Amino acid sequence: MTDRDALFARLRRRPDVEDATLLAHDASDALILDEAARLRKQLGEVVVIGDRHGALTLGALHDGAEHVRAHQDSIVGERALDANAAELGPVGAGGFTHHRLDASLVEGATLVLLQLPRALDELDEIAELIATHADEQVRVVAGGRVKHMTMSMNALLGRSFRHVHASRGWRKSRVLHAEGPRRPGISWPRTRRHALLGRQQSVVAHGGAFAGTAVDIGAQTLLAHLDDMADASHAIDLACGTGVLGIALALARPELQVLATDASAAAIASTRASANANGVADRVDARQLDGLEGVPDASAGLILLNPPFHLGATVHTGIAERLIADAGRALAPGGELWCVWNTPLGYRPLLERVGETRQASRTPKFTVTVTTR
Template sequence: MSDFSFDRLRRYPDVEADNLFAADASDRLILDEAADLLADAGVGEVVVLEDHYGALTLGAAALGGARGIRVHQDVLSGELALALNAADVGLTHTYRSLGLGNELLANARVVLLQLPRSLAALDEVAEAIRRFAAPDVVVIAGGRIKHMTPAMNEVLGRHFGLLRVSPARQKSRVLRAAAPIPSPTQSVVSAWPKSVDHADLGLTVSAHGAVFAGAGIDIGTRFLLEFLDRMKPDAGSAIDLGCGTGVLAVALARRRPELSVTASDQSAAAVASARATMAANSLVNRVTVVRDDALQSQPDASAELIMLNPPFHIGSSVHAGIALKLFEDAGRVLQRGGELWTVWNTHLGYRPALTRLVGPTHQVGRNAKFTVTVSTGR
């Protein structure tokens, strides 16, 4: 498709702003480095991992001629953006989205990867490629230099016998990995998720590589846990929005067995982690875990209680947009008189936004770093 243009791609339904883009120089560099590999690949032999909004997938199809592309994106907003961009440029038929595992990677010979932010996420992805892809697979992994570290080379070196680092171009760089290292044990059992027992809270947390805070419990969540007994005592149902590993959902379900609890996150790794956490704490039948873009699958005015520890970044960019999106959707879903309990870094000053998007908001707790507020639906 000679008229394909990266400039045509959009981030929607993710947050859009003048300083946020659907494609960058690392997408172009990955595709350029992979051009010969894409030209030689057969149908179904190309896999794309962590494509932000479709630039790699659609570029591989339009510029590289790849067909039968298999794609995995951790965040649902990226997956939805890819679908919308593919429809816009007439390439919907060129790919399919799958979970991280054998169906995604079996017999793959070319893997294009936008390097994830965390080393744990990279380790889990590299392990999966090593376990399931073809022995002659080549991985072209790229990113912006400011977000890359030498430790990424070490992680890939644990899984691949050959690693080459490309020269920099437009502040981007590519790592080319090949010769996956055989491991009979890992061909049967994955090292993920990892679990940690938190004796002080009486619960076990399980985590896949890409989930925030891993199997630990971040200090904002710990602070919000102190307020569980004050959260809308007459509520019959509750939502842990942006649940991560599901710590808040577990703690609330245990504390209040009469509640129907839903844990929701747009991250596939978070959803898998939360489900593993529920299993580890014998709560599979008490807590429903769903993958959702904010609360898009929830009806208006349907929630009595929502808990939220919002992220303050979008990918590698510090940006308030994702928190505002979650506040707005929480305000839509919250019943009149329902409660949204939010913990946030005090310097972010979210109270006016919560009042505007959800309802009357007051502070119920504050420590050296965090503020906890409760907003009442209107």
């Protein structure tokens, strides 16, 4: 076992969901670092984008990087990196800083390590940012698991970089190298108008936001019940994505205040932009949080939840379980939790732990329930 392997073996996912089937690293992390090491003897300052729980950031520092500028979309991922750095001691102490996905992250950078996102829109936004603001000599080393990579990724990187080529595969992983930035400028976020509940609503989305500028079917299914929801003065859009649910509620109820929360930085930036585009920014407070942290117990009269059912590329109920439990903690006596979920996942027992639960609608694909504490 190499020193880096020993480092990886100590990594944990906490405070993200942990179980025996989920790891804090995979072979693509090692391959990205190996391919980067072949580019230069001294790593100097490195930019890391999309690190999941710290493997790339701490691995780069272990391999000799002087400093790492890191961007992770998930606040849970940020905290996992911090926790792993503290656990490893000297390897990560003071060696990295967290950054938003903006020019300050990549300005002047000559080496960017990237865990390839599954969403092409997210990759497009990241590629544009690097190619617009990084050094002319920047090299991008972008890796992932082969089963999640497509030729579309090569083509998309080619829109922002003059030269793109793939490494050989290794342990079911591969790296794409990109260089020669085209200076394309920034085209994100993007906006689309939708007719929802008899009114026009704008959805503004960054590349990493779930469903982008579309309105996913689950959200549409839950929106059909908007008039049936409790008449509360304050509501929470939990795991808000682009804020479609909370903003629709705010538009329908002019006196309502909405708290929209999501672990994703792209989601919160999208929700804020969407709230502004729809003229409700003064009544929709969007915050990047792990669930409903900081929300007092038994304080919420109305919570809307369209929970994710993936952890990365894995179908897993862990996040939904945590969100439902947190909603139950925050729900006031007599308050309502409206939830839409994929029917085959069977979340009803989890919801019944919160309170009395009834089915509002059901199709083979989606079920809408209302839970009263």
